[in-house]
Amino acid sequence: QVHLVESGGGLVQPGGSLRLSCVFSGSEFTNYIMSWYRQAPGKQRELVAQLGTEDETAYLESVLDRFTISKDNAKRTVYLQMNSLQFDDTAVYYCNAARRADDYWGQGTQVTISS
Numbered sequence: 043q044v045h046l047v048e049s050g051g052g053l054v055q056p057g058g059s060l061r062l063s064c065v066f067s068g069s070e071f072t073n074y075i076m077s078w079y080r081q082a083p084g085k086q087r088e089l090v091a092q093l094g095t096e097d098e099t100a101y102l103e104s105v106l107d108r109f110t111i112s113k114d115n116a117k118r119t120v121y122l123q124m125n126s127l128q129f130d131d132t133a134v135y136y137c138n139a140a141r142r143a144d145d146y147w148g149q150g151t152q153v154t155i156s157s
Contacts (some may be wrong), residue, residue: 044146046137051151054127058155062122063146064137074141076113076120078138080133080153087136106128112157125156 050062062078075094081087092100092112099111107137110123120137132155 044074044139044144045134046139046146046148048137049149051135051153053156055157056128056155057155058101058121058127059125060127062135062137062151062153064120064122066118066120066139068146070141071118072115074139076079076111077138077140078111078120078122079136080131082133083149084132085133086123089137090135093120098111104128119130124153129155131155 045067047065048062050060052060054060073095077092078090079087080090084092088102090102090105093108093111093113101109108124108126113120124131131137132153134150136150139146
């Protein structure tokens with residue numbers, strides 16, 4: 043069983059930065075595809091960034107060059123560094139771990155961009 047706990051959300055002004063963390067509890071961390079999703083009010087959940095098992099990355103086009111996904115295998119933690127935050131980045135951000143038929147979600151962390 044895998045358990046994911048996100049942290050690092052908050053309220054920031056446009057242009058600001060935040061770093062989200064997702065701590066993975068369970069086995070075989072490096073065998074999971076780790077992703078960050080977000081869901082804004084009234085919108086569908088969307089994939090923001092993904093980190094594959096071979097450290098390949100993929101990003102939502104609107105966050106390219108602003109967000110960076112990374113991980114620390116020793117700490118079994120995945121990060122999402124978010125820079126140049128915009129109003130449209132306001133959402134609940136969720137961590138996801140996926141492997142074959144296994145799919146796990148964290149509880150989410152709120153990110154609000156406001157002036």
